[in-house]
Amino acid sequence: MDHLQKAPKAYKNNDFLSSPAARTVRILTEYLEPYSRLKQNKIKDTIVFFGSARTMPPDVAAKKLRELKKKERAVKKPSAKLLADIKTAEMEVEMSRYYRDTEELAYRMTKWSKSLKKGNKFVITSGGGPGVMEAANRGARRAKGLSIGFNISLPFEQYPNKYMDEHLNFEFHYFFMRKFWFAYLAKALVIMPGGFGTLDELMEVLTLVQTLKLNKKMTIIIYGPEYWKKVINFETMAETGMISQDDLKLYKFIDNVDEAFEYLKKELTKNYVK
Numbered sequence: 001m002d003h004l005q006k007a008p009k010a011y012k013n014n015d016f017l018s019s020p021a022a023r024t025v026r027i028l029t030e031y032l033e034p035y036s037r038l039k040q041n042k043i044k045d046t047i048v049f050f051g052s053a054r055t056m057p058p059d060v061a062a063k064k065l066r067e068l069k070k071k072e073r074a075v076k077k078p079s080a081k082l083l084a085d086i087k088t089a090e091m092e093v094e095m096s097r098y099y100r101d102t103e104e105l106a107y108r109m110t111k112w113s114k115s116l117k118k119g120n121k122f123v124i125t126s127g128g129g130p131g132v133m134e135a136a137n138r139g140a141r142r143a144k145g146l147s148i149g150f151n152i153s154l155p156f157e158q159y160p161n162k163y164m165d166e167h168l169n170f171e172f173h174y175f176f177m178r179k180f181w182f183a184y185l186a187k188a189l190v191i192m193p194g195g196f197g198t199l200d201e202l203m204e205v206l207t208l209v210q211t212l213k214l215n216k217k218m219t220i221i222i223y224g225p226e227y228w229k230k231v232i233n234f235e236t237m238a239e240t241g242m243i244s245q246d247d248l249k250l251y252k253f254i255d256n257v258d259e260a261f262e263y264l265k266k267e268l269t270k271n272y273v274k
Contacts, residue, residue, distance in 0.1 A: 030177040051132025051192030061096040106139025137163035188219040217271040220251040
C-alpha cells in the first residue's frame with residue numbers, strides 16, 4: 001500500500017464531535033435538529049407542563065402504601081426505617097393527586113385543541129420523563145392527540161416515558177437548549193409541584209416574561225397553591241420591593257382542573273385563536 005487510508009470527514013469524526021473543540025457544533029445541532037423535526041410536524045404552539053419526576057400515579061402510590069402497611073401489621077415492633085418509609089409513602093399518596101390532575105388537564109386541553117381544527121395547535125409538551133411529565137403525555141395520548149417530550153441526559157436515569165409520540169421524542173445534552181425549546185413554542189405553562197428543576201424552569205420563564213424577552217402572550221398557571229405558597233412567597237418579594245406589584249399578575253394560582261381548563265381555554269382563545 002503506497003498511500004494512507006482516507007481520514008474520516010469532519011462531520012463523521014466522532015472523536016472530534018465529542019471534543020471541547022466541537023462544543024459549538026453540538027449546541028447548534030440541539031437547535032437545528034429539533035427545529036427541523038418540529039417544522040416537519042407543523043408544530044408552532046405548545047402547552048408546557050413542568051413538575052416533579054417523582055410524582056407517582058395514584059394507583060402505584062396506593063399500592064406501595066398498602067404493601068408497607070401489610071409489612072407493619074406482620075411484625076410486633078416495626079423498625080424506624082419501616083415507619084419512615086410508611087410516612088414517605090403516605091405523602092406520595094397525597095402528592096399523587098397532581099399526577100391525576102396533570103393527566104386530566106392535558107387530556108381536556110388536547111380534546112379542546114383538536115376541536116379547533118387548525119393543525120397541531122397547543123400540543124402538550126413535557127420534559128419527557130416520569131412523574132408529572134409522564135402524566136402530561138399520558139393525558140394527551142388518552143385524547144388521541146400528539147405530545148412532545150424534551151428529555152435530558154442525566155447522570156442518573158431519566159427514561160423517556162411511553163406516552164409521548166415516538167417521532168416527537170427529543171434528547172438534549174444542554175439544559176439551556178432544552179429550556180429554549182420549552183419557551184420558544186410555548187403559549188401557556190402549567191407548573192405542577194416539583195423540586196429544583198421545576199423551580200428553575202418557572203423562574204426562568206417568569207424572568208423572560210417580566211423583562212419582555214418573550215415577545216408573545218404567555219399564560220402561566222402555578223398549580224397547587226397549598227404546596228407552592230410554602231415554597232415561594234411572591235407577596236413578600238413585592239412588599240419588600242424586590243419585584244413590583246404588577247409582577248404578581250404574571251401568573252395565576254389555581255388548584256383544580258375545572259378552573260385551570262377554563263382559564264387556559266379563555267386566555268389561549270383571546271390571545272391565539274382566530
